[in-house]
Amino acid sequence: MMLIEDLSVGYRETSVLHGIDLKIEAGEILVLVGGSGCGKSTVLRTLAGLHRPSGGAITLDGRPIVRTSAERALVFQEDGLLPWRSVRRNVELPLAIRGVPRISRRSQALSWIERVGLDGYADHLPRELSGGMRQRVQLARTLASGPRVILADEPFGALDAQTRRAMQLLLVDVWSQQPTTIVFVTHDVDEAVFLGDRVAVLGGRPTSIRSIVDVPFPRGGGDNSAARAEILAALGSTQ
Amino acid sequence: MRKHLLRGGSLVAALLLWQLLTSLHVDFWLHFDRLPTVVDVARDLGYQLQTPLYYRDLGDSLGRILMGFALAALAGVAIGVAVGRSALTGDIVSPPLEVLRPIPAIAMVPIAILLFPSNEQGIVFITFLAAFFPIMVSTRHAVAALPVVWEEAVLTMGGNRRRVLWSVVLPGALPGVFSGLSVGMGVAWICVISAEMISGQYGVGYRTWQAYTVVDYPGVIVGMLSIGLLGFGSAAAVELVGRRVTRWLPREAEIAR
Numbered sequence A: 001m002m003l004i005e006d007l008s009v010g011y012r013e014t015s016v017l018h019g020i021d022l023k024i025e026a027g028e029i030l031v032l033v034g035g036s037g038c039g040k041s042t043v044l045r046t047l048a049g050l051h052r053p054s055g056g057a058i059t060l061d062g063r064p065i066v067r068t069s070a071e072r073a074l075v076f077q078e079d080g081l082l083p084w085r086s087v088r089r090n091v092e093l094p095l096a097i098r099g100v101p102r103i104s105r106r107s108q109a110l111s112w113i114e115r116v117g118l119d120g121y122a123d124h125l126p127r128e129l130s131g132g133m134r135q136r137v138q139l140a141r142t143l144a145s146g147p148r149v150i151l152a153d154e155p156f157g158a159l160d161a162q163t164r165r166a167m168q169l170l171l172v173d174v175w176s177q178q179p180t181t182i183v184f185v186t187h188d189v190d191e192a193v194f195l196g197d198r199v200a201v202l203g204g205r206p207t208s209i210r211s212i213v214d215v216p217f218p219r220g221g222g223d224n225s226a227a228r229a230e231i232l233a234a235l236g237s238t239q
Numbered sequence B: 001m002r003k004h005l006l007r008g009g010s011l012v013a014a015l016l017l018w019q020l021l022t023s024l025h026v027d028f029w030l031h032f033d034r035l036p037t038v039v040d041v042a043r044d045l046g047y048q049l050q051t052p053l054y055y056r057d058l059g060d061s062l063g064r065i066l067m068g069f070a071l072a073a074l075a076g077v078a079i080g081v082a083v084g085r086s087a088l089t090g091d092i093v094s095p096p097l098e099v100l101r102p103i104p105a106i107a108m109v110p111i112a113i114l115l116f117p118s119n120e121q122g123i124v125f126i127t128f129l130a131a132f133f134p135i136m137v138s139t140r141h142a143v144a145a146l147p148v149v150w151e152e153a154v155l156t157m158g159g160n161r162r163r164v165l166w167s168v169v170l171p172g173a174l175p176g177v178f179s180g181l182s183v184g185m186g187v188a189w190i191c192v193i194s195a196e197m198i199s200g201q202y203g204v205g206y207r208t209w210q211a212y213t214v215v216d217y218p219g220v221i222v223g224m225l226s227i228g229l230l231g232f233g234s235a236a237a238v239e240l241v242g243r244r245v246t247r248w249l250p251r252e253a254e255i256a257r
């Protein structure tokens, strides 16, 4: 369980986040939505340990988060691949850091590349791929590392509707097989109610949590239009 | 095809002009009458190519430059990375280096002669110094300009400082390092030749100056051509390796296609 208490975060003098309280259960998918520039990426970067909060506390299972760790993987909003490594070698990198032997590194990487729909591209360099393909490589890299917490920053933003749905299903599939906590940032309210057990709406200045909406039927199986309307209303009131 | 013909023709015309000016002893403000003809130079080159001394000179110059350049590459990359990564290291290491940097390496020849037990080591030192600064400075810039997201990606995978150094900083800075190596190789040649002319024994620079002092002018030109050829070859080698290791750069792709 990840516990965020009275968190405030800023860059130099400017305060971006203020008074954030959030309890994220183990194995939950929590979606963050909010206007552009409100601080969603800042939340994820702070949870990843890349950015030091200016106040408050974050703990994962009781232990404070003070630095980056392999147990909390971040899918970057911008292109986070190493451009001199092929797709396969990018996906292999977290495995190498974890000390997985070379041969099984290779086969694991290839199977993840296939699962994100990029078989045949293993030996391509990132610059030979489209933006959406690079995002899928980042997803493969993150899933391959098998983290306890996945922090995903608009990972499917550049995908067409069909590929986007396929990637959402892949994420849900992996998540249902291995107990993983996911904090997922998106601009797309439909994506939010499809994936999230709960959707947190961020807003205000400095940003805090406006409301937390429970999704009655996460990942399909029922009518979520009430939750969807509630999120849209909360988003609208923050503009 | 036409382009190649034109270029070849231009070279031949230049050689012909040289041959004409020198064989006709043209003395019109410039003293072409004192220079050897193309034929003289070719004959001397043919002769020198058969003497072991010519190869010994080439080998000595090459050995000096490779030694000095290799040391400069190691030290330049190591110090450039250390200074580019840590402001503290920069504050400690940079001041004396910044004082030395504007002094052309060749101006250090007297110090090198005094400091080192043999001329040989002095020449290698001058070569080292000449190549060190461009390599260090461009490594430092490349390291400081690395996008942070690469490092952050490796950190969030659980990578430590050493992993960041080997998997992000060094490969990411390679394009910058290689532009430093190219410049460094160029100035290293200038300095090894000059240092040989001043204080060498054997070496192409020494041999060229020697030929001048004994009025062997074809020998001077053969020396010059050899220097040019070695300089061209070493620059091309650095360029070639640089291109291979930085194939991932986006703009290389556009040029190649």
Ligand SMILES: Nc1ncnc2c1ncn2[C@@H]1O[C@H](COP(=O)(O)OP(=O)(O)OP(=O)(O)O)[C@@H](O)[C@H]1O
Binding pocket: A011, A016, A034, A035, A036, A037, A038, A039, A040, A041, A042, A043, A077
């Ligand atoms: N490195 C930085 N230095 C200074 N200010 C920053 C920095 N990064 C972000 N900010 C500021 O923090 C605020 C939140 O930025 P953040 O990237 O978290 O927004 P976001 O919600 O992810 O936006 P988007 O939806 O557009 O990705 C912005 O107002 C931005 O100006």
Ligand SMILES: [Mg+2]
Binding pocket: A040, A041, A042, A077, A153
């Ligand atoms: Mg963002």
